[in-house]
Amino acid sequence: MSGARRPDLTRVRAYGDTLDDGQIMLSFSLPVPFGDEAREAGRALARQMGLLEPQVYHAHDLGEGFTYLIVYAISPHTVDYTRIAIAKADAVRLDHDGVIAAWRARHGDRRLRVIGACTGDDAHTVGIDAILNVKGWKGDKGLESYPCFQVKNLGAQVDNERLIAEVQSFAADAVLVSQIVTQKDCHRTNLAALIDLAEAEDLRSQVKFVCGGPRLSHAVAVELGFDAGFGPGTLPSEVASWLVQAVS
């Protein structure tokens, strides 16, 4: 009786149904006409990715000289899981009451002033609303529901210039920027421009800058000059926990 083998965390491979089988699924299209040549091109591409035994499970003629492929293959590559390091917004996770208590212990009745917006051309307020609105997301109440936050939600398509002006007039402690549209990396340009503006207005050190969106992470946020970044699936209480610990 030995049971299933345990993974060697210094040499982790992809898993299908047997440890170290290296099973990988890919799906992509090629701008070549459907046929045996297209299938072979798909296999060749997979081999070039370093994959072994690529099998085309499905190929479909999209027309106009395009072919869609689903390919399974074996990846011989390994990663050392013990050396993975991820930058995370550094904060202890608190619950609703914990957030309020943590803030009040240090600041009494003063409220933490948060301003939120979707900037640039982005018209998608789903993310910022999920974090700020009372209703929140997945049963986790938004920042407006916390008595220790004073929240102003500017909504969609806010220019960086206007956001900075609002930050000043609202005397915000923290700014939350949501970026959903990421075509051609417009979110990165736009976010970096906001930080440039904040620095020009001498606000950068006084205000915490936070961004969130499906293609954002803490690491990307820090790279762009923000204090913290939150990716998809973030709950309002995660952001709230970070804010009350980061704002002095």
Added chain:
Amino acid sequence: MRSPLVSTFAPAPPGFGCPTLDLDPAIVGRGRALAARVADEVDRFAVGHSTVAIERTVLRLCGVSGADAAGVPWANRVVDAAARAGCLHDGVATAVCAASIAHGQSIAATAAAIAQGTIDLGRRSGVAVEAAQAHARAAAVQGLARITAQRRRRQALLAELGSGVQPLCYVIVASGNIHEDVVQARVAARQGADVIAVIRSTGQSLLDYVPEGETTEGYGGTYATEANFALMRAALDAVGAELGRYIRLCNYASGLCMPEIACLGAFQRLDMMLNDALYGILFRDINMQRTLCDQRVSRRLTAIAGIVINTGEDNYLTTADAVDAAHTVVASTLVNEALARRAGLHTDQLGLGHAMEIDPQRPDALLYEIAHAILLRTLFPAAPLKYMPPTKHMTGNVLRGHVQDTLFNLVGALTGQGIQLLGMPTEAMHTPHIHDRYLALEAARIVFGGGGALGSELQLRPDGFIAHRARQVLSDAVALLDQLAAEGLMAGLARGVFADIHRSPDGGRGRDGVFERGPSYFDPSEAAIDAALAAEAR
């Protein structure tokens, strides 16, 4: 028994329909009467006002096109010049056409000269108002003739190629480059798409001008321009001819240029346009007076162009709770219907949009979805209704998303929705890749091919959850309309009745572009559109 379905829009295949839902006709009638009161008040306001976008539309109908080197359209320059000259409240056409006669130039050349400053609208032309207006009327009639010629061309192509059957499968292309969009659209048509919606750059709704030329950039899509419309129209006509099926083209007549884009879309034979009386107010913070005026003129044009409008109620529940606020969608569709009727749109042009954005993990989510879909279908038995899958609950798990979209398609099949917007498994992650659309179309074909006749086979339990829920949502919607009819639409919008969003009558973008019509106000297309709509109504 199944509900009657649209005849001229696209035929329904055998058995395609909706299970019968018994609604109290008195409650339905009361909802419509209240919506009519709401719409009448809006209409009274709209006919007494004009906007810079409406005046630019008049110029476009009279043949003005083109832009200066900086990309500012002549139409914008001329309206600005008329405002400076203090004659905008008379409508832009009289002064421009007087100048055209005085200088012996075409209206288009006159507009360019006004824009470049070589003709001053502030100086009296000495041309009699009657002569100027007759000149304007003749030009507008020509512009309208371009639109009706495109309508006849569509009818000829539909007769020749066939129109596809319900539900029309609607997919988006959004590469951000019109030339790539063309490739994506042609592939989608080959995979079974009936309607191609070209998504435009998210910023465009707030531009107070229509960009010129073919465009290869934008965020989340590329710009809606007349040149892009023409390029895509030609591509879809070509692939449609090859496939033996007319492929419909959709874009947006919304935002600050709502009527102007409706006009350009009509010129280039768009078949559907997203055109909602309230969407821009709620989701783009466009001033409500501006949009309520602009929607009337844009819809009059789409009416004579034979364009199907798509309304945007589906978006309400991305911000409000899908179950608690379902009645707001129903109330809004009734208001949109009433406004559309006042603009002359036919029933088979009312692609009223609905989708409920119900969390798929909520118990009975599918039952709620079916209840709402049957209610809408029953309230609007002859309208094509555009059914849109939830986007709010797409998670990035593309396989789960594909299942959610498939369930949604099943609800569409069961309830006989006329236009099915196909969800993409990668929704919320990226704009669709070429194979996302194929996967969506293939899955939809399985559902509609295998289950398209469900609606005429199944009966609702009269005392069951679905029927009860549908009646409850209707009665809540009528209660909301009652309030709206009493306070007026503008006050209701200010109170945040739709989508939990509050807007003030004087707030938002584009308010500056709204003005009261002066006593000598003249729109050279108005009488001709009235006549065309009256002829249709007979």
